[in-house]
Amino acid sequence: MPIRIGLLLYPDFQLLDAAGVTAAFEIASTLGDAGYETTALSLHGGLVRSSSGMAIETVPLAAVGAFDTLVVVGGEGHRQAMACLELQAFIRHQAGTARRVCSVCTGAFLLAAAGLLDGRRVTTHWQQAEVLKARFPEVRVSADAIHVHDGPVWTSAGISAGIDMALALVTEDLGADIGRRTAQQMVVFYHRPGGQSQFSALLEMGSTQERFDDLLGWIRSNLQQRLTVDILASRVSMSPRNFSRSFRAAVGMSPARAVEKLRLEAARERVEQSALPIETIAVMTGFHDPERMRRAFVREFHQPPQAVRRNANCNPN
Incomplete structure (x- = not known):
């Protein structure tokens, strides 16, 4: 039947x-x-x-x-x-x-x-x-x-x-x-966890200026690096002060917040979809310190990385 x-x-x-x-x-x-x-x-x-x-x-x-x-x-x-x-x-x-x-x-x-x-x-x-x-x-x-x-x-x-x-x-x-x-x-993904974000951080942060779109893409590919305002400003040949002001106006958030959101997105994907140790994921995504990553997860997702992984494994729907 x-x-x-x-x-x-x-x-x-x-x-x-x-x-x-x-x-x-x-x-x-x-x-x-x-x-x-x-x-x-x-x-x-x-x-x-x-x-x-x-x-x-x-x-x-x-x-x-x-x-x-x-x-x-x-x-x-x-x-x-x-x-x-x-x-x-x-x-x-x-x-x-x-x-x-x-x-x-x-x-x-x-x-x-x-x-x-x-x-x-x-x-x-x-x-x-x-x-x-x-x-x-x-x-x-x-x-x-x-x-x-x-x-x-x-x-x-x-x-x-x-x-x-x-x-x-x-x-x-x-x-x-x-x-x-x-x-x-x-021709679609078989298993996209239900708790995964509806849209990517890059899409959310779409800039009104092409140079900042390019910079966001570079950040996403280089999360392990130190990504200070000075370093990011030098990537677009701007002074740190002018860069911070222009970036916030174009992207809608501070450079530090944008970096954290991109790191969180990458970290959550690895937490949900791999068996890598939390400590390894913290290093791979630029948090380096697992406790720092834990605090960021709690602020953004209201639960620590271990809970996010448990929910993804226990409730894949």
Whole structure:
């Protein structure tokens, strides 16, 4: 028997939120004896237009039964959808019978409106994380996570993160071999830890000046070196004082903060994805002193490196 997936859509949903997870389930179904049956759902059925203008044929909620897994997608229309009492009732009903309920991107708002996220750790697109926190203060929002698994509820950030979540679901259902082969078919990473950052520090720090973009790239490749203001200023042929002022104006933070963020990103990747000793990672990423790195982790991630590694190993979803 195939695993039944219900994909809940609404007007102005994000097409790739729906297509990414659907493709993962479809491809996984071709790789083994077991597989998935995915049904697109909407309030009244028929064609539902995405925000791009393309539409998907759906089945009305009144005509469907129980599902193993319900996936609620995100999109520009999530505000109107989360106010629909019929959708809320349907989500709550499915949550009472389904093995798990999932969301992609701002689909988390619909789960929250249905009362499923209170007290749970969840994620959504980073741009909407503060809005979700403010609107639903009982929800524990992890603004930077790619996807989060809390009991029977799975939530993910935007588009590609939905694919990461779907691959984690496939792995849970069909095993690591099918999950890995599905990722290979899709030409995506098989295992991107759910707690990994939604976006890179370099992307966050995009400069308004090309010379500082080049400098940030150089810093990222030379984290082991001493990266003082004097050294960085000399790389761009500026005086330290003028460099610090110009860098902050262009990048939005001090040179020291930018260096620390790049070191933290590199250190977290190694902590989560390798078995290297913490002391070695501290040296590789320019912290040198493990205690210095620990303090930086606690400030940035609210937990020390050892806890980040445990969470990545114990909860790879």
